[in-house]
Amino acid sequence: MVKPGDRVAYAGGPPGSYSEARLVPAHILVPIPAGVDDTSAAAVMLKGMTAQYLICRTYPVRAGEAVLFHAAAGGVGLIACQWLKALGATVIGTVGSDAKAAVACAHGCDHVIVSTKEGVAKRVKEITGGAGVPVVYDSVGKDTFLSSLDCLRPLGLMVSFGNSSGKVTPFDLGILAQKGSLYLTRPTLATYTATRADLEATARDVFDVIREGRVKVEVRHTYPLREAAQVHRDLEGCKTVGSVVMLP
Ligand SMILES: NC(=O)c1ccc[n+]([C@@H]2O[C@H](COP(=O)([O-])OP(=O)(O)OC[C@H]3O[C@@H](n4cnc5c(N)ncnc54)[C@H](OP(=O)(O)O)[C@@H]3O)[C@@H](O)[C@H]2O)c1
Known part of the structure; x- marks a missing residue:
């Protein structure tokens, strides 16, 4: 648990993070270790923990496996x-x-698809010699859901973890059967952090x-908190790379 004087961080919890000071329940706080500065901690709490559970727990990726990660230059993607x-x-x-392809290449991607x-x-399919990948991590949602299923090998796992382009529209469950018992x-x-x-x-x-x-954290975009509306316009316009941090 945390104690008075600790530098602490959190992800999730009750709404209200667009503020200079706030009260949060102690049980959602974790101390920030020495060697991790405040801005980096802000950049990775939500996105880094998401990356962790996706690749270590939802589908524990093993060395040598080929995997597909959508929005590779986004906040979660870059980590x-x-x-x-x-x-x-x-x-x-x-x-x-x-431009984002160059960034993704410099941050771990062996192959980048624009x-x-x-x-x-x-x-x-070309990259994997026709086999497909065992797992697709898809945070784009509506625009990519169906084509993501076509990237999977039989018995592959579709991890739909976000809706950046809108909610996935309802579909016939039989598609999972047709495309290889997915x-x-x-x-x-x-x-995952309950x-x-x-x-x-x-x-x-x-x-x-x-x-x-x-994992290197490079925060390319910081904004004053009062410019929160502009942050949302830039996120919506796909103008950002990596994490965005708002400073009080
Ligand atoms: N389930 C969870 O546990 C969890 C946790 C954290 C985040 N999320 C979700 O995961 C998603 C990614 O988070 P993030 O922090 O990486 O976001 P981000 O930095 O804003 O990246 C999102 C990227 O998605 C792509 N995109 C494609 N179509 C888009 C559209 N219509 N509008 C906006 N972006 C679009 C863009 O990249 P390109 O320009 O390269 O196409 C954009 O930069 C979000 O939807 C978020 O809500 C889920």
Whole structure:
């Protein structure tokens, strides 16, 4: 648990983070270790813990496996792709522009697909010699859901963890049968960190990979808190790379 004077961080919990000071329940706080500065901690609490549970628990990726991670230059993506590379995976990432492709390549992606120019499923099949990948991590949602299923090998796992382009529209469950007896999960960080033990273990893993240098946190966008509306416009316009941090 935490004590007075600790530098602390949290992810999730009750709404109200757009504020200079706030009260939060002590049980959702974790101490920030020495060697991790405040801005980095703010950048990785939600996104780093999400990357951790996705690649270590939802589908524990093993060295040598090829995996597909959508929005590879986004906040979660940039952390996850570096972490996947450190695990020894072959990382296939998707991005929306050539500029973001360069960033994704520099942060762990072995192959980057610019989804505005190339067919994602076709490229994934080419890269994997026709086999497909065992897992797709998809936070884009509506625009990518069905083509993500086409990237999977038989018995593969579709991890739909976000809705950046909108909610996935209802579909016939039979599609999972037709496309190779696929598995589907819609996970949330809240479930994976619901117990104090899981929260502490997940946060510890995140801070460890940062301190060991396996994942580098580069915060390219900081905004004053009063510009929160502009932050949302930039996120919606896909203008950001990596994590965005608002400063009081
Ligand atoms: N389930 C969970 O536990 C959990 C936890 C954390 C976050 N999330 C969700 O995961 C998603 C990614 O989070 P993040 O922090 O990485 O977000 P982010 O930094 O804003 O990245 C999102 C990226 O998605 C791509 N995208 C494609 N279509 C889009 C559209 N119509 N509008 C906006 N973006 C679009 C863009 O990349 P390109 O320009 O390269 O296409 C964009 O930069 C979010 O939906 C978030 O809510 C879920």
